[in-house]
Amino acid sequence: MLDKAYDPKPIEAKWLELWHEARLFRSVPSGNPDKFTIVIPPPNVTGALHLGHALNNTLQDVLIRWYRLHGYETCWVPGTDHGGIATQNVMERQLKAEGKSRHELGREKFLERMQSWTRDCKKTILGQLRRLGCALDWDREAFTMDEPRAKAVFKAFQGYWDSGLIERTELMINWCVRCGTALSDDEVEYEERKGALWHIHYPAESGGKGLIVATTRPETMLGDTGVAVHPSDERYRGLIGKKVRLPLTGRLIPVVADDQVDPSFGTGAVKVTPAHDRNDYEIGRRHKLPSMTVIGRDGHILPECGVSAYAGLHRDEARKRIVADLENLGFLEKKEDYKHSVVVCYRCGQTIEPLVSMQWFLHQERLAPKTLEAFDGGRFRISPDNWAKPYRDWLSKIRPWVISRQIWWGHRIPVWYCSGCHGSDITHVGGEPVYHGRARKGDYGIVVSWEKPSRSCENGHSASWIQDGDVLDTWFSSALWPMSVFGWPDGGEQLRYYYPTQVLVTGYEILYLWVARMQMSGIEFLKAPPFSQAIIHGIVRDKSGKKMSKSLGNVIDPLEMMEKYGTDALRFALILQAHPGRDIPFAEDSILGSRNFANKLWNSTRFVLMNLPDSPSSGAYRLESLSHGGLELADRWILSEYQKAISKARDRMKERNVAAAADALYEFLWDKYCDWYVELAKIRLQGADGPSKEAVRAILIQVLSGMLKLLHPFMPYITEELFSALKPYSEDGSDFLYRARAPETAFDWSNPQAELAMAALTEMVDSLRSLRAQLNIAPGLKLRVCAAASGDGARRLIEDHSGYLNFLARLESIEFWDGGTRPPQSATAVSSQATFFVPLKGLIDFAKEKIRLEKELSKCQSELQKIAAKAENKEFLARAPQAEIETARSQYESAKARLGRLKDTLAVLAQS
RNA sequence: GCCCAGUUGGCGCAGCGGUAGCGCGCUCCCUUGACAUGGGAGAGGCCAUAGGUUCGAAUCCUAUACUGGGCACCA
Numbered sequence: 001m002l003d004k005a006y007d008p009k010p011i012e013a014k015w016l017e018l019w020h021e022a023r024l025f026r027s028v029p030s031g032n033p034d035k036f037t038i039v040i041p042p043p044n045v046t047g048a049l050h051l052g053h054a055l056n057n058t059l060q061d062v063l064i065r066w067y068r069l070h071g072y073e074t075c076w077v078p079g080t081d082h083g084g085i086a087t088q089n090v091m092e093r094q095l096k097a098e099g100k101s102r103h104e105l106g107r108e109k110f111l112e113r114m115q116s117w118t119r120d121c122k123k124t125i126l127g128q129l130r131r132l133g134c135a136l137d138w139d140r141e142a143f144t145m146d147e148p149r150a151k152a153v154f155k156a157f158q159g160y161w162d163s164g165l166i167e168r169t170e171l172m173i174n175w176c177v178r179c180g181t182a183l184s185d186d187e188v189e190y191e192e193r194k195g196a197l198w199h200i201h202y203p204a205e206s207g208g209k210g211l212i213v214a215t216t217r218p219e220t221m222l223g224d225t226g227v228a229v230h231p232s233d234e235r236y237r238g239l240i241g242k243k244v245r246l247p248l249t250g251r252l253i254p255v256v257a258d259d260q261v262d263p264s265f266g267t268g269a270v271k272v273t274p275a276h277d278r279n280d281y282e283i284g285r286r287h288k289l290p291s292m293t294v295i296g297r298d299g300h301i302l303p304e305c306g307v308s309a310y311a312g313l314h315r316d317e318a319r320k321r322i323v324a325d326l327e328n329l330g331f332l333e334k335k336e337d338y339k340h341s342v343v344v345c346y347r348c349g350q351t352i353e354p355l356v357s358m359q360w361f362l363h364q365e366r367l368a369p370k371t372l373e374a375f376d377g378g379r380f381r382i383s384p385d386n387w388a389k390p391y392r393d394w395l396s397k398i399r400p401w402v403i404s405r406q407i408w409w410g411h412r413i414p415v416w417y418c419s420g421c422h423g424s425d426i427t428h429v430g431g432e433p434v435y436h437g438r439a440r441k442g443d444y445g446i447v448v449s450w451e452k453p454s455r456s457c458e459n460g461h462s463a464s465w466i467q468d469g470d471v472l473d474t475w476f477s478s479a480l481w482p483m484s485v486f487g488w489p490d491g492g493e494q495l496r497y498y499y500p501t502q503v504l505v506t507g508y509e510i511l512y513l514w515v516a517r518m519q520m521s522g523i524e525f526l527k528a529p530p531f532s533q534a535i536i537h538g539i540v541r542d543k544s545g546k547k548m549s550k551s552l553g554n555v556i557d558p559l560e561m562m563e564k565y566g567t568d569a570l571r572f573a574l575i576l577q578a579h580p581g582r583d584i585p586f587a588e589d590s591i592l593g594s595r596n597f598a599n600k601l602w603n604s605t606r607f608v609l610m611n612l613p614d615s616p617s618s619g620a621y622r623l624e625s626l627s628h629g630g631l632e633l634a635d636r637w638i639l640s641e642y643q644k645a646i647s648k649a650r651d652r653m654k655e656r657n658v659a660a661a662a663d664a665l666y667e668f669l670w671d672k673y674c675d676w677y678v679e680l681a682k683i684r685l686q687g688a689d690g691p692s693k694e695a696v697r698a699i700l701i702q703v704l705s706g707m708l709k710l711l712h713p714f715m716p717y718i719t720e721e722l723f724s725a726l727k728p729y730s731e732d733g734s735d736f737l738y739r740a741r742a743p744e745t746a747f748d749w750s751n752p753q754a755e756l757a758m759a760a761l762t763e764m765v766d767s768l769r770s771l772r773a774q775l776n777i778a779p780g781l782k783l784r785v786c787a788a789a790s791g792d793g794a795r796r797l798i799e800d801h802s803g804y805l806n807f808l809a810r811l812e813s814i815e816f817w818d819g820g821t822r823p824p825q826s827a828t829a830v831s832s833q834a835t836f837f838v839p840l841k842g843l844i845d846f847a848k849e850k851i852r853l854e855k856e857l858s859k860c861q862s863e864l865q866k867i868a869a870k871a872e873n874k875e876f877l878a879r880a881p882q883a884e885i886e887t888a889r890s891q892y893e894s895a896k897a898r899l900g901r902l903k904d905t906l907a908v909l910a911q912s
Numbered sequence: 913g914c915c916c917a918g919u920u921g922g923c924g925c926a927g928c929g930g931u932a933g934c935g936c937g938c939u940c941c942c943u944u945g946a947c948a949u950g951g952g953a954g955a956g957g958c959c960a961u962a963g964g965u966u967c968g969a970a971u972c973c974u975a976u977a978c979u980g981g982g983c984a985c986c987a
Contacts, residue, residue: 005949197987215987228987261987270987279987340986386916390982393915397983508981543924545980565949576935577925581917583980585924593935596949607946663926663934678946686945766953772941773953779942810944866931875967876930884930884968891931 006602008566027075029497036067044083065713079142084474152484168439177299178350199333214266223294231257360404410471420461421445479517482530538583568715569595639749706743767829768809786817794833
């Protein structure tokens with residue numbers, strides 16, 4: 001027998017072990033044409049999983065298990081991502097705590113430490129995924145930096161190189177001075193910050209007035225190579241083409257006219273620093289201004305800046321000094337407060353330094369059109385579709401992607417330079433040769449190779465190859481994930497069977513960074529989008545909508561929640577709130593609700609088991625063996641509701657509304673099955689053995705086990721446990737629910753009449769219960785009541801189901817009151833189809849009863865008013881659809897009848 | 913600045929053309945042979961504002977105001 005309350009811990013541990021032993025989630029290419037494959041968004045190996053991961057993976061698990069239940073060959077591929085900068089940052093923080101730096105350690109030692117960290121971290125993450133119940137095919141575990149994935153990266157790089165889509169060249173990029181690397185446009189964020197606008201006087205060459213520029217970054221003036229004004233700006237017309245003198249350095253720089261300048265902003269004159277600002281870079285190009293780099297990669301002023309006093313200063317320090325010097329020398333006209341957005345690194349939050357830099361670029365602007373075409377052609381969809389437009393826009397104005405990173409943790413760029421050919425472009429940094437030049441397909445002395453080339457170069461230099469020192473952006477390997485996990489670039493059965501996959505589940509924050517990149521890679525190399533649908537979910541936030549972060553102290557640890565409330569409760573709580581297109585404000589309370597639901601499931605199964613014979617006769621409880629004729633109202637009603645709930649859940653799942661699907665099951669189980677059917681079943685279960693008792697048992701078992709199957713994707717552990725207890729009585733002998741068949745709905749149980757009849761009866765019960773509560777009638781006291789039905793149908797309904805009413809409303813008996821005077825000294829429960837008189841001689845406070853009825857009367861009146869406004873409206877009757885009119889009419893009639901009876905009752909009460 | 917969401921009882925959210933729903937919280941009653949992680953009964957909302965379409969609007973349209981997000985710009 002089951003315990004009184006559900007205790008998740010031992011049960012989760014048990015099934016975890018059994019699933020694992022059975023290698024339950026293993027998938028092999030089969031003949032099944034219905035495939036459902038998902039590749040996991042590989043978590044970065046930066047630490048433990050957070051609540052966002054719990055949501056992401058629960059959603060995937062629900063889908064996988066759901067499709068498996070419905071007969072699909074499912075495959076869910078687990079894995080982790082090396083995580084590039086993010087992971088390297090974690091390690092650097094560790095080293096810093098030990099008082100070391102990666103440079104002291106050296107590349108090789110550093111990478112060894114990274115490897116060992118990665119091993120531990122993978123173990124943690126995969127263990128957490130397992131604990132979460134994820135039906136991942138553990139035999140397929142992949143890592144973005146393991147050998148097969150490295151091969152894929154090489155192959156992709158080579159492919160792009162051969163098509164001329166990859167080159168090493170000098171362009172403006174985002175440079176993070178903290179992380180010491182270039183970043184793509186998608187790896188930076190904008191942040192509103194309070195700053196200042198400094199107005200600086202640039203005198204004319206002749207020593208005349210010149211002009212005043214406004215800037216937020218005075219320190220970059222050392223690299224100014226021009227000043228731009230709007231061509232039609234009257235104030236500066238005379239200066240265009242002339243030169244002004246740059247304060248502090250004394251350099252002469254030209255004034256140019258450019259449309260990009262907004263004459264109404266600041267002073268209408270812009271200093272142009274092509275090397276340190278994206279716009280200035282464009283202006284500089286248009287006017288052939290030289291580019292002068294004055295801030296180095298470490299964020300310090302370079303000696304080449306022209307003023308030795310500033311050389312070596314950090315950019316922030318330099319700003320202070322320069323502003324002070326300008327002020328002292330009288331060049332600073334004014335400083336105003338100014339709020340503007342600054343570009344920051346998405347990994348460390350430091351202000352980005354735009355730099356012109358020699359980097360590797362992938363010309364994804366040439367890949368995007370085909371991807372866009374696939375999207376517009378419907379070969380790939382995004383759900384919910386409000387992300388479709390931003391996705392399109394991103395693809396439409398895509399720029400070259402900087403793929404090189406100046407870090408150590410990642411796939412080393414597989415390009416080799418011949419030091420014989422390129423000696424002049426090679427310097428030694430920290431004892432290692434580093435290439436500084438450009439590179440593209442067809443250049444001599446440059447090859448793409450998996451290993452160090454053994455042959456000599458075109459010019460006959462032998463064995464003098466050096467490898468590029470940079471590594472690839474972590475997203476470069478992530479972009480290949482749906483291909484590489486199935487063995488690409490080797491073709492093979494796996495790739496043929498599983499590629500393309502069906503869905504990808506991820507958060508919107510990596511839609512461009514990752515989803516779009518995968519689409520581009522898949523279409524480029526395998527001519528097919530890697531998945532036909534991306535399901536985008538929201539971010540898990542705290543209850544007030546704030547992002548969870550360690551610094552805010554509002555983080556909820558999934559593991560802790562699983563310990564405290566059980567894994568199923570956590571999963572269900574997340575799912576119930578994962579409404580498509582919305583973020584999830586999450587509070588611990590919500591897990592409590594789901595924990596309670598798990599307990600409800602547990603106890604309803606416990607109840608059913610308590611009412612079954614000890615030794616089941618096999619197959620005795622098949623639903624199919626029940627005929628409509630042998631069932632009573634409650635049976636026909638619950639089967640009808642059951643069928644409705646199933647089809648609703650299935651529809652919602654098709655729409656990818658997992659929350660609504662879960663809600664439909666929750667509502668059915670609790671509000672229909674437990675609250676009404678189980679209660680009514682007690683009548684027969686407490687009675688004598690016989691066919692009727694067997695029928696109610698069959699329905700209790702079958703409906704419950706069907707629910708356990710359908711809930712299994714959401715709450716895998718508890719359902720597995722309960723199903724196994726119920727299995728001896730069930731027709732489905734599957735060893736695990738993962739292998740079970742979905743509940744059949746071949747037989748049509750839909751029964752609107754039963755639903756109507758039950759609705760009438762429950763309304764009667766409600767009215768009686770309400771009366772009892774309000775008159776403080778002791779719960780244990782059984783009442784003898786008189787009933788006046790509104791018609792023959794209603795009377796028959798009450799007669800036939802007096803057992804239901806007696807049991808649910810705690811009645812001793814029901815007698816019919818056929819006209820004549822009212823039963824004396826009685827309270828009255830009025831519902832649409834009946835009035836119940838509850839004679840309680842001496843027990844009723846008539847004043848109280850009058851108040852109660854008056855209140856009900858006024859409620860009923862306002863209800864009637866609303867319906868009457870509709871049902872009596874000529875326009876409505878003339879134009880509304882017939883079915884609508886029918887409904888309104890019957891609603892009107894029943895409200896009117898009820899009102900009439902309430903009035904009669906009050907009138908009688910007034911006399912007594 | 914452009915675009916997209918959101919604005920529904922104390923809190924968090926569903927509903928998205930036909931008498932306002934759920935969970936939590938709150939009030940009262942109940943340890944009745946599944947479950948107090950429970951049962952029963954209640955209180956609480958003119959569905960942001962203003963117009964419009966419609967027989968009928970929380971639901972569709974158009975503005976406005978907040979809130980959040982995406983994109984661009986901010987010298």
